[in-house]
Amino acid sequence: MLLDIGDPASHASPRPGTASTARDRFDDVKASPADQRRLLDLADLDARIARADAARKNPPQAARVSELIARRQELSQELTTRLGARDDLRAEIKRIESDVAVVDARRARDSERLAASSNSKEAQGLESELASLARRKNDLEDAELDVMDRLEQAEASVSEQEALIAEINAEGGRLSAEGKQAVADATAAFEQATRDRAATAGAIGADLLGLYDRIATRTTGAGLLRRGTCEACNMVLSGTDLQAIRQATPDTVVTCPECGAVLVRTEESGL
Template sequence: MPLKASPSDQALLLDLQQLDTTLQQLAHRARQLPENAALAELDKQTATLRARLTTEEGTAEDARRELGRIESDVAVVEARVKRDHERLQSSSSQKDIQALEQELTALANRQSDLEDVELEVMDRVEQSGAVVEATQGELDELAAKRGELDAEREASLATVESERTHATANRTTIAQKVPADLLALYERQRERYGIGASHLRARVSSASGVELTGNDLATVRAAAPDDVLLCPTSDAILVRTDESGI
């Protein structure tokens, strides 16, 4: 037996559909907030900077290790110089004295070379450290921006959620007024086709934007006012009103 519902009950479906459309739009707004795109871009920049920072920290660490090795070599040379000076002071052998003096000369040259390299590496340590510090500063700035954007997104989401709560409450109120069998059909058609109810206005289905053909219009005109019809172009419930033009 074809489903029957009063025109006034069928008209409630248009209000229900409008609220469902509003809820879909609100969900889309929540997904497409401009803050989301800005946060995604910040995350991309942050990932790039973190990768760069890892490389820079590796370079800085290499320089520090090299400096440590050179400082160790310098300490060894200094210890040998100190030892040779002490031996030189206590030695009475001309041969030993001559050998110690030659070694001290070689050590002095070695120490001079090491200190030149040490200065160069110290400069590299300083420069690489400054680079790391600068990149970390950029990351800190991005983190601060992200915090601000997070707060803005939360505020935007709160607004959307408030509107969603209001629309949901209104939908519940209207749905309670719709007969159960009519509501079940509406929900089924909406789940299948995306739209549950279509307003026939000036012979055009609002769901599809298509004007009904002569045969379809004849079927609609022949139907009783309480007959529940489906739109031939969208499969949504076709709601007729004074604006239908039939």
């Protein structure tokens, strides 16, 4: 499409599905072929700026780090449950050990009383109590062995969960460091491309730059016309449109009838 600045409505880019007239013109938008080619550099820089901006706002590691954070939360909740079970078993062992100590103290006391007793009835009672205490101690020791076995399993379960969390933390730490570096690199690329864009834009005429900037708010600002195809949208232009473009003077700014980008013509355009 050839541009005509005399019609303000023609500043709008063609909408998808809307037919455009091949000879629409902006007669006042004139620029040398060299200036028009600079628009390709500008479009490339705008693409670089957009990519760098996206990369610094959402580094490639971000999604995995979010997954790891969620996974660590799940593992930490399970670890809390396992720690609680382990601590309960430790408390149970301490209770059993306390009961064993009470039994041992009573056995020692009764044994002393039995050794000092001369009363057969009293001695018989003490012997019966000692036998009962012996059975009680055996029961406590059996219970302690059972709890100790379960505690060993609980300790292993806790260690296993802690190892999983350590792996998550290690991977998360590595990815976080990589992500920070990626953000720093993307920020540097963004700032450099922004500086380069300012320098490139400064070498382009105000009218042409203004047209490009208006178009770039909606679509790619400019694209090379290569062998009859607009490289901004990869659409092949019709014969009618190509014929109109052939008739345009070199300093006439032409836009794509499909996407509205400025079409930069070179010896590769196939005209």
